[in-house]
């Protein structure tokens with residue numbers, strides 16, 4: 001995975017019985033274990049309120065989690081037992097001070113037995129309301145500072161707006177320094193997202209044309225077919241703007257738009273990313289109304305199955321005005337990107353699950369090859385993040401035969417199309433990086449702050465104008481206004497069926 005091995009430590013997961021731990025954290029740890037990437041003395045302490053013995057925790061939580069969600073489930077027979085002995089269930093209520101005292105004693109016992117050198121990672125996989133209180137208790141009850149190094153991993157959402165994010169940050173900083181805080185944005189752990197910098201800065205082809213002289217516009221899509229599933233209570237307070245745009249989509253913008261960093265050192269990369277966020281043209285209420293489209297799904301069909309409207313999802317208010325779709329146009333006001341629109345869209349209950357970034361290059365003048373030779377398609381660079389991972393370039397070429405007819409062709413690299421390629425999950429990379437102390441793929445406070453500064457005025461403008469929801473049927477690409485956002489600029493969203501010809 002990386003050059004440096006991760007260090008021995010204790011990993012304490014608050015919320016160790018929850019959905020995130022079961023769907024993402026244990027499978028990621030198991031995959032790392034099978035591949036030999038866990039530090040030898042690592043011990044994981046799963047904290048929860050429910051009454052489990054070590055054995056019932058392993059059988060009722062751990063094993064089903066790995067069977068269902070691990071990409072290495074076929075290795076369970078050989079590896080489950082040795083992996084499970086590294087996990088310990090610890091029952092307490094996170095509001096019980098005496099529980100922290102007991103936990104502290106338990107950690108010391110483990111540290112002595114397992115040679116973890118006093119290094120501790122605290123992973124906050126609990127609801128956001130608990131982040132501040134848990135961190136305060138860690139400090140007040142002496143679990144931090146640790147004897148060795150200490151780190152805290154904080155799940156999303158990081159605040160609801162800038163003031164709440166700043167308050168949460170203040171609470172974290174009372175117990176941890178900035179370099180000890182690992183704010184998760186799991187998109188940064190995805191294989192192809194990590195590849196963006198390599199594609200840009202390791203290829204002579206791209207860097208010289210990666211600017212407003214050659215690029216017409218950028219499209220970033222992160223579409224899901226699922227609805228809100230079991231997270232209606234959280235989602236109905238967040239919405240797509242806070243859930244996806246403020247973090248994942250703006251992070252993708254930073255990686256596409258940043259200047260080459262002076263080095264690959266963590267702070268050098270983060271410095272360039274934050275400059276992009278600070279260069280986003282702020283949106284006033286009029287610009288929000290023109291350039292930011294919101295939607296909420298009604299009933300519809302996904303994969304030929306009828307699905308209910310958002311307002312009938314579990315824990316969602318029956319008259320909810322929460323958006324499940326956002327499309328927006330933004331500009332980056334710097335020399336490289338002046339005048340180049342970035343179009344972003346994300347939503348639930350869209351026709352396909354796909355995340356991709358498309359750079360459309362400017363057209364050449366129609367002087368040599370014009371209409372009679374066929375339609376000149378723009379050059380595209382498409383970075384496929386998921387479900388396919390890869391990158392392709394769309395070019396114009398001569399159709400075989402003896403005329404000059406022009407057809408689009410693709411230079412296509414697909415990383416996970418080959419049987420046997422099984423890319424690591426984002427959480428594998430992120431957990432590994434926490435254990436080896438590399439925060440490059442985590443967001444620094446000033447990035448979070450700048451992202452909220454861009455997003456808060458959108459939320460405020462929306463508050464002032466109640467929407468007419470629902471405005472798209474499940475299974476459509478959001479409301480019609482999302483298409484019009486590009487059409488009025490003489491452009492259109494590239495759709496999967498235009499981009500992905502049948503393979504083979």
Ligand SMILES: NC(=O)C1=CN([C@@H]2O[C@H](COP(=O)(O)OP(=O)(O)OC[C@H]3O[C@@H](n4cnc5c(N)ncnc54)[C@H](OP(=O)(O)O)[C@@H]3O)[C@@H](O)[C@H]2O)C=CC1
Pocket residue numbers: 014015016017018019020021023047048049050092093094095124125126127128155156157234
């Ligand atoms: N689930 C997901 O896909 C994602 C989740 N997240 C974030 O991860 C965090 C966790 O989410 P998720 O796993 O879905 O939440 P769940 O509701 O599934 O789990 C909550 C966990 O917190 C524990 N808990 C709650 N209250 C207490 C308490 N008073 N004392 C001790 N433990 C307590 C629960 O323990 P017990 O079961 O014993 O009550 C449980 O382990 C949230 O911040 C969420 O926003 C982020 C991205 C995706």
Ligand SMILES: O=C1O[C@H](COP(=O)(O)O)[C@@H](O)[C@H](O)[C@H]1O
Pocket residue numbers: 156224243244355
């Ligand atoms: O952070 C989140 O991301 C997921 C989508 O993640 P992906 O890796 O499947 O693309 C989204 O469903 C969820 O609402 C959001 O909180």
